[in-house]
Amino acid sequence: MSDGPSGRPTRVVAQGTFDLLHPGHVHYLEAAADAGDELHVIVARAESVAHKPDPVLSGEQRRDAVAALEAVDHARLGHPEDFSVPIREIDPDIVVLGHDQHHDSDEIDGLLAAWGIDCRVERAGALEPTGKRLHSSSDIVDRVLEWWQGRDEQLPSLEAESDD
Ligand SMILES: Cc1cc2nc3c(=O)[nH]c(=O)nc-3n(C[C@H](O)[C@H](O)[C@H](O)COP(=O)(O)O)c2cc1C
Numbered sequence: 001m002s003d004g005p006s007g008r009p010t011r012v013v014a015q016g017t018f019d020l021l022h023p024g025h026v027h028y029l030e031a032a033a034d035a036g037d038e039l040h041v042i043v044a045r046a047e048s049v050a051h052k053p054d055p056v057l058s059g060e061q062r063r064d065a066v067a068a069l070e071a072v073d074h075a076r077l078g079h080p081e082d083f084s085v086p087i088r089e090i091d092p093d094i095v096v097l098g099h100d101q102h103h104d105s106d107e108i109d110g111l112l113a114a115w116g117i118d119c120r121v122e123r124a125g126a127l128e129p130t131g132k133r134l135h136s137s138s139d140i141v142d143r144v145l146e147w148w149q150g151r152d153e154q155l156p157s158l159e160a161e162s163d164d
């Protein structure tokens with residue numbers, strides 16, 4: 001365990017929606033854990049998810065699944081309105097952003113400074129999809145919908161059934 005600038009274990013924060021956990025999430029969280037000694041994960045509230053459809057799983061389910069991963073030391077649901085609350089409680093040394101997160105590193109840097117958190121911002125690399133493996137929650141949902149539609153087409157029509 002290496003001591004951070006404050007003489008305590010280096011605390012790292014990762015955050016995201018983490019709906020329907022997949023290997024891309026594991027890749028991100030392992031990269032974040034490697035950046036320090038203690039990984040704290042903030043799991044977004046459904047009401048904060050603005051760039052995609054609502055999560056399939058509840059906040060508690062997403063938090064519990066993230067907490068069960070070996071790389072993760074602490075997982076908590078984010079604050080519904082004030083993102084500075086969990087960050088102030090954790091007081092991280094490093095915030096690791098996901099490879100494709102729309103958050104701008106410099107903007108997050110400025111926010112953390114405004115919240116009085118002395119912390120650097122890094123960005124994790126991507127786990128590229130290979131073959132048919134899916135590393136995105138939205139792609140998993142799309143695949144299930146595609147499967148469902150295909151399955152639907154193979155079912156006998158209601159009209160055919162009423163002929164029996
Ligand atoms: C430093 C930081 C702290 C955050 N804290 C929270 C929080 O406390 N509560 C929350 O609901 N979302 C929080 N978020 C936002 C979400 O993790 C993230 O934006 C979310 O997955 C929503 O996805 P979207 O922004 O792509 O719509 C935080 C984001 C950052 C960068």
Ligand SMILES: Nc1ncnc2c1ncn2[C@@H]1O[C@H](COP(=O)(O)OP(=O)(O)OP(=O)(O)O)[C@@H](O)[C@H]1O
Nearest residue numbers: 016017018024028098099100126127135136137138
């Ligand atoms: N293939 C991947 N490689 C690396 N990191 C990933 C990968 N997929 C997701 N992540 C990271 O995991 C974090 C949480 O992911 P989140 O659930 O918000 O998005 P997602 O799984 O990419 O879903 P969606 O496709 O719906 O945006 C994000 O920081 C994201 O960058």
